[in-house]
Structure formats: C-alpha cells, structure tokens
Amino acid sequence: MAQLDTLDMIVLAAILVGTLAYFTKGTYWGVTKDPYASSYAAANGSKAGKTRNIVEKMEESNKNCVVFYGSQTGTAEDYASRLAKEGKSRFGLETMVADLEDYDYENLDTFPEGHVAMFVLATYGEGEPTDNAVDFNEFITGEGPSFTNDADPPLGNLKFVAFGLGNNTYEHYNSMVRNVTAALEKLGAQRIGAAGEGDDGAGTMEEDFLAWKDPMWTELQEKMGLEEREAVYEPVFAITERENLTKDSPEVYLGEPNKMHLEGTARGPFNAHNPYIAPIAESRELFTDKARNCLHMEIDISGSNLSYQTGDHIAIWPTNSGKETDRFLNVTGLLSKRDEVISVKALDATAKVPFPTPTTYDAVVRYHMEICAPVSRQFIATLAPFAPTEAAKAEMAKLGSDKDYFHEKISNNYLNIAQALQEVGGDEKWTAIPFSAFIEGVNKVQPRYYSISSSSLVQKDKISVTAIVESIDLKDRESLKGVTTNYLLALKQCQHGDSSPDPHGLTYNITGPRNKYDGVHVPVHVRHSNFKLPSDPSKPVIMVGPGTGVAPFRAFVQERAQQMKSGQPVGRTLLFFGCRKQTEDFLYSNEWKGYKEILGDKFDLITAFSREGETKVYVQHRLQERAKEVNQLLEQKAYFYVCGDAANMAREVNTILGKIISEQRSIPEAKAEEIVKGMRSANQYQEDVWS
Structure with missing residues (x-):
C-alpha cells in the first residue's frame, strides 16, 4: 500500500472532522439549535438531551x-x-x-x-x-x-x-x-x-x-368523563430570591437573550433565538410633518454572516420603555425590589422558563414581558383572587366574566396590564399577585418584523428600514405608543446627539444590558420571505404600496435600476404610492426621480395625495384610472404586488383588480375573480400586508 503523504493526511483529517460534525449535528463544537437550551436546562434541573417521541414524553412525565x-x-x-x-x-x-x-x-x-x-x-x-x-x-x-x-x-x-x-x-x-x-x-x-x-x-x-x-x-x-372542580391557581414556576447574588454578579442575566451574549462571546447563526446586536449606520426623519415621525434607518450587518434577499423582513427586538417598566413594577409593589436577583425554576418537567435565569425583576419586565400589549379578559379573571381589596376583587371578577363590560372599561381604552390594575385598584399595590402568574399570563416579548426597504443587489451589508412611529391620541387618556417604533426613535435621537432620548415622554435603556449596546446598536435577525420580484427582470411588475407599504417597493425599484445599469433588460415597472400630502409625508420623493432617470419609460410612479383636494383620493382610485394599462400588463403576465393595510386598502385593491379585468376583457365579474385567484395560486399576485 502506498505511503500517505502530508496532503493525504490533511484531506483524511478534514473528512473525519466533517463526518463527526455531521453526525453529531455540531454538538461537539458547542453549537445547539436553540441558544436558550443551556439556560433552560439549568433552570429546570434537567439534562440537555430529550426525546422527540411525544408518546414517550407523555408517559415519562405522567x-x-x-x-x-x-x-x-x-x-x-x-x-x-x-x-x-x-x-x-x-x-x-x-x-x-x-x-x-x-x-x-x-x-x-x-x-x-x-x-x-x-x-x-x-x-x-x-x-x-x-x-x-x-x-x-x-x-x-x-x-x-x-x-x-x-x-x-x-x-x-x-x-x-x-x-x-x-x-x-x-x-x-x-x-x-x-x-x-x-x-x-x-x-x-x-x-x-x-x-x-x-x-x-x-x-x-x-x-x-x-x-x-x-x-x-x-x-x-x-x-x-372529566369532573370539574373549583379552579385554584397553581404556579408553573417557582421564584427564588437570591440574596447571595447582586445584579453585578457575572452570572446574572440583565436582559441578555442567551449565555453567549451574557459572556460576550455571541456568534452566529443569528436567528429568532439569537439576535445580532447590529450597529445603526445611519438614521434620518422622512416626514416634514412635525406632528408625526417616520424613520429611515440603515442597519449594518457586515461581519455577522447574516444575509438577506430583496423582499425579506428584518426582525427588530424591542425593549420596553422605562416609563412602562416603572409603571408595572410600581403597581405590583416591586419597584423597590427591581434589582433583586431571582432564579426561576419550572415546577413541571415539561415546562420551560421563557427567559434565561438567574435574572432581576427589572430585566424580566423590561426585556422579556410584553407588558404593553392589550390585556386579556381571561387573565383579568385569573388575577381577581389576588386583588388588594374586596371592591377590587369584585370589579376584577365582573371584568373577567362580562364581555361587554370588559370591552367598555379595558379594551376600548387600550389598557395594558399595569394600567388595568391601576384603573381597578387606584393607589393600592397588587402585592399579592405571585410573580409566577405574570410569567405565565403575560406574553413573551416578540420581535417585530419590518419589510426591508433596500435591495440586496445594491447594498448586501446594510438593511434599510422604513417605519412610522406609532403614537395614537386617545380621548381623556394617555396616548397609545408603539413599543418598537418609539424605541427606534429613541435610538435615532441618541445617534443625533441627544444624550437622554425621551420620545413622546418615554425613556429607554439605549445602551442595553450592561451597556453592551453602546454606540447605538439594535438586536436584529432576518426572516426570509416569499415576497419576491420575478426571477426574470424583463417581466413587468405592478406595485401598490401607500404609506410605509412602499418600503419593499423602494427595494424592488432600487434593484431594477441596478439591473438596468448592469445592462439587463428590465420590464415595465408601475408603482402606485399614496400619502396625505406631497409636502409632508411623500416618502423618498427625491429618490424616485433618480430611479426614473435610470429606468426611463420603464418606470412610472403614480401618486395619490388624499388630503390635497376636496375629495380624498387613494391608490385604489389611481389603479382604476390606469385600468387599460394595468390589464394590458397583466395579459403580458405582469406580477402584481400589494403592501400595507390588509383590512381596507389591500381588500379594496383586490376587488378593484377583479373589476378592471372584468371591464377590460368584457367578462363576468365572477370569472374575473377566478382569474385573480389563479394569479394568487401561481404566485403572480403577492401580498405583504398587516392588520
């Protein structure tokens, strides 16, 4: 047998390493599917391995x-x-x-x-x-x-x-x-x-x-054959206050999503369990209307191994505002204990702690609980036995059992859990509620997804975000604030020199847990989407995107302009955009001119300014006005895209498109509606919409 030379040995070693990595699914390299796994295991006192046989799991856990x-x-x-x-x-x-x-x-x-x-x-x-x-x-x-x-x-x-x-x-x-x-x-x-x-x-x-x-x-x-019994609260989690630890102890989580982030060794893959702490390279205001804010942000993903394709979404991991965190801690009587260290342990082997532990009350409320979400009627009923007074207990029971009364007092006023407790209890503190009940009853904070407004062909290392900052005035009450968009506004204010950003009366821990986000960073990951341009750039496209619904279409047009510059044939490109006034909220107004210069007669921007005339004009009206051309492009197998409000705009656009096809082709509306359904099935009609 021939002697193995050095190159042979290297190749064999590489094959062995690759084989080992494949069959162990990476476990020998410290990579797990879920970066929370180690902290869950530690919290639950269980071993890392677990069965994928649900019947076996049920048997062993009774x-x-x-x-x-x-x-x-x-x-x-x-x-x-x-x-x-x-x-x-x-x-x-x-x-x-x-x-x-x-x-x-x-x-x-x-x-x-x-x-x-x-x-x-x-x-x-x-x-x-x-x-x-x-x-x-x-x-x-x-x-x-x-x-x-x-x-x-x-x-x-x-x-x-x-x-x-x-x-x-x-x-x-x-x-x-x-x-x-x-x-x-x-x-x-x-x-x-x-x-x-x-x-x-x-x-x-x-x-x-x-x-x-x-x-x-x-x-x-x-x-x-089940027998109903009186429902009594039984905690799923045990909360232990750790007097031997302080918030400065290195093993205490202060909002970090997993152990790698705690230890400062965070590495990819970055995903829905493991965000990348991305620097914000640039931020600016898009509106000239001083009463409203719309942000454009460039998020730098270079060095993260994150990638995106035009049409994908970026997930922003928000943090609750200081104002709402303080409100929650105050009404529950935990304000003075906010920095005390707690360990959270599952009392059931099949349950898992929804955040790393040990941690602090403040960290759980600020980074892991959806405390600003609408409160559910069922949760209100669950908390009734822990009310601070008999009157408050009776009120909570009524709210929990009477749907109409709950809507009148809670839902119609958009109250979150802390506001609801304040409304019912007045100045009383709700100290009897076990913290475990909040862990079980208040949802885990979820990342918010935004349509990426840049083309990966043009800027693969930066992701553009276009977001209106939510602030809704309510009669005789505090205005309703968007959790994530106000956080982004605070980051923008900080980037532009405000050392203590306080958007809309809110405060944010801009620098993150242990000041690790210093320099204006935001936790993100990328979610891939099926909302995509046709693979053949010569295919015509029709896009309908009022307001920030234009975000993915900025990316689409940006990409088509780049394809044109590189000599590729580009098809007809129609964009229907709407806003209130061209002097206030006409997003990217100057950019469209630049794209028009590149794309020439291949690109048209059709605008609808709803508050400039005596009658309101929306994108669906403009679509009807261009019925002949829209139908001709559809007959050429144009791709049709809608982005924005699902309940009103998207539904009306769908209806009008059916009418256009019916009128232009002289066919019954029912048949036209079937054509639109067929377009959807063939992925020729795509939506990126929200409620």
Whole structure:
C-alpha cells in the first residue's frame, strides 16, 4: 500500500472532522439549535438531551393531555399555555405544552386511549404554516404519512380538539387549522367539539378563543368523563430570591437573550433565538410633518454572516420603555425590589422558563414581558383572587366574566396590564399577585418584523428600514405608543446627539444590558420571505404600496435600476404610492426621480395625495384610472404586488383588480375573480400586508 503523504493526511483529517460534525449535528463544537437550551436546562434541573417521541414524553412525565402549538408571533403559544393551565386547574388533566417542531409524529398512532391532544395553529401569510409547524404540516397533510404500526385507520385512538388563529383579510383564512383538522379526521382521529377559528382581521381573536373554549370543555368533559372542580391557581414556576447574588454578579442575566451574549462571546447563526446586536449606520426623519415621525434607518450587518434577499423582513427586538417598566413594577409593589436577583425554576418537567435565569425583576419586565400589549379578559379573571381589596376583587371578577363590560372599561381604552390594575385598584399595590402568574399570563416579548426597504443587489451589508412611529391620541387618556417604533426613535435621537432620548415622554435603556449596546446598536435577525420580484427582470411588475407599504417597493425599484445599469433588460415597472400630502409625508420623493432617470419609460410612479383636494383620493382610485394599462400588463403576465393595510386598502385593491379585468376583457365579474385567484395560486399576485 502506498505511503500517505502530508496532503493525504490533511484531506483524511478534514473528512473525519466533517463526518463527526455531521453526525453529531455540531454538538461537539458547542453549537445547539436553540441558544436558550443551556439556560433552560439549568433552570429546570434537567439534562440537555430529550426525546422527540411525544408518546414517550407523555408517559415519562405522567401526562394525559398535550397542547401542541404552531405560533409565529407568540399568540398561539399563549393560548396553548392557557388551555393547559385551565385543563389542569378546572378538570385535573395532567397537561403539557408542546412546540410542534420539538417532536416527530410517526408515533401518533400509538397515542393512548384516555389521552387527548389539542392543536392551537396559527396561519401565517398566504395560508402557510408558521415556521415551527412546517414539518408537522408536511407530514400530517402529505400523501400517505407513514406511522409505526399498520392500524387501520392509523389514528383511530387519537382524540383531539383544535383552534385556529387567522385573518379574514387573507384569502386562505385559517387554512392551517382547517387543513390539519381534515387530515387528522381522514386518518381516523376523533375530533371533539367544533374546530375554533379566531379572526385577527376583525379584531375578535381573544373573544373568538373564549367563545370556543367553553363549549369545547363541556364536550371534552362528557366524552372523557372529566369532573370539574373549583379552579385554584397553581404556579408553573417557582421564584427564588437570591440574596447571595447582586445584579453585578457575572452570572446574572440583565436582559441578555442567551449565555453567549451574557459572556460576550455571541456568534452566529443569528436567528429568532439569537439576535445580532447590529450597529445603526445611519438614521434620518422622512416626514416634514412635525406632528408625526417616520424613520429611515440603515442597519449594518457586515461581519455577522447574516444575509438577506430583496423582499425579506428584518426582525427588530424591542425593549420596553422605562416609563412602562416603572409603571408595572410600581403597581405590583416591586419597584423597590427591581434589582433583586431571582432564579426561576419550572415546577413541571415539561415546562420551560421563557427567559434565561438567574435574572432581576427589572430585566424580566423590561426585556422579556410584553407588558404593553392589550390585556386579556381571561387573565383579568385569573388575577381577581389576588386583588388588594374586596371592591377590587369584585370589579376584577365582573371584568373577567362580562364581555361587554370588559370591552367598555379595558379594551376600548387600550389598557395594558399595569394600567388595568391601576384603573381597578387606584393607589393600592397588587402585592399579592405571585410573580409566577405574570410569567405565565403575560406574553413573551416578540420581535417585530419590518419589510426591508433596500435591495440586496445594491447594498448586501446594510438593511434599510422604513417605519412610522406609532403614537395614537386617545380621548381623556394617555396616548397609545408603539413599543418598537418609539424605541427606534429613541435610538435615532441618541445617534443625533441627544444624550437622554425621551420620545413622546418615554425613556429607554439605549445602551442595553450592561451597556453592551453602546454606540447605538439594535438586536436584529432576518426572516426570509416569499415576497419576491420575478426571477426574470424583463417581466413587468405592478406595485401598490401607500404609506410605509412602499418600503419593499423602494427595494424592488432600487434593484431594477441596478439591473438596468448592469445592462439587463428590465420590464415595465408601475408603482402606485399614496400619502396625505406631497409636502409632508411623500416618502423618498427625491429618490424616485433618480430611479426614473435610470429606468426611463420603464418606470412610472403614480401618486395619490388624499388630503390635497376636496375629495380624498387613494391608490385604489389611481389603479382604476390606469385600468387599460394595468390589464394590458397583466395579459403580458405582469406580477402584481400589494403592501400595507390588509383590512381596507389591500381588500379594496383586490376587488378593484377583479373589476378592471372584468371591464377590460368584457367578462363576468365572477370569472374575473377566478382569474385573480389563479394569479394568487401561481404566485403572480403577492401580498405583504398587516392588520
């Protein structure tokens, strides 16, 4: 046999290293799928390894009810947790909450009799599963999923209930819960009760959930022989105050998302569990209207290994304002203890602490709790027994049980949890509420997603963001402030020389935990989107984007101008943009002129200024005015894009497009509507919309 030379040895060593890395999934290099994993394991006193067999997991933890969730923004996860708690407290079910991506599903056919599975499934975008439900959806709705046994039907033992979270402004409303329910029943599973459907588009999600779950519990109680008992609060987490530690102790988390950030060794991959602390290279105001703010920011991702494609989203990780953090700590009687160190431990082996620990009260409230979100009626009812006075207890009970009264007092005034407690209790402090109840009942802070307003072809190392700063005046009350956009405004103010930024009366910890964000940084990650230009740049495109809905279209036009400069054939490019007045909020008004010079007659910007004439003119009116050209471009297989408000603008644009096709082609409206649906199915009609 020939002698191995040095190069051979190097090659063999490389192959060995690569093989080891593949089969260990990177564990030997200290890389885990979830950077929180080590802190969860430490908090729960469990080992890092865990089974992906849900039946085995339920057996070893003595559970008879599992609540699966498919969640994109945290709402479905919250509903799953609430169902699990209610099932245990009211009916004595041994419940667990399960992330769909944490388990395999070939063994669902071995699901024991007398057990029940619950599915809480959000529909994302155009009928798509949430990121954590993709594999489950492909498996359960696929052709002939393969199970461990040969039973017929394969899921005859599985009893389940289902609730979906959707938005009626999308064509594929609640398609996830509908498709999964149909697939499970086709496989022989027995559905208990109606599959519930919540509608975010109508703003009724919370009440839809509450209206669904009560009759569901009644049917489940009958089918499974459950006995209802008086619901008593049972904590999921134990809170221990650590007198041996201070907030300056190196092992104490002060808002860092994981151990790498705590130790200053943060590295990629940067994702929804592990943000990149990105420098803001540039920030400026886009409005000339002094009463409103609209920000343009350039976020530097060079050196992060993050990448994006034109049309993707950037996720901004917000922090709560100092004002709202103080309000929460004050009303709960924790203000004087804000810097005390606590350890949080799960009392159930299947639960996980939603943030790293040990930490402080302040860090949990400021960085990890969605304290500014609307408060739920169910959570108000949960807190009633801990009220500081009998009068407050009675009021909380009424709010929790009377839907109309709750809407009048809480929902219609947009009160968050601390404001609601202030409203009910006056100057009284709510010191009897266990902190664990807040960890369980207040959602985890979620990143906010913004359409990227730059082209990756033009600036691959910088991501542009275009965001209106939310501040809504309310009659006789504090104005409603957007959490993330006001945080971004504070960062912009800091970058422009304000040492103590205080946008709209709010304060922010600009420099982040342990001052690690010094120099104007923001935590981010990138989420890839299907909202994309056609791969062939010669294809015509029609874009409709009023207000900040123009953000991805700035990126699209920027990209097409670059393609034209590089000699590629570029198709007709129409952009319908609307705002109030061209002198106040005409976004990127000067840039469009530059793109027009490059693209020439390939590009037209059609504007609608709603407050400049006697009658209001919107983008949908301008679209109708250009009906002939719009139809001609569609007949040339133009791609049609809409970005912005889903409930009004996007729906009207969809309707008008159908009318244009009907009138221009002299066909019935019903047939034109089918053509529009066909465009959607073929990805020729794309939306990036929000409620």
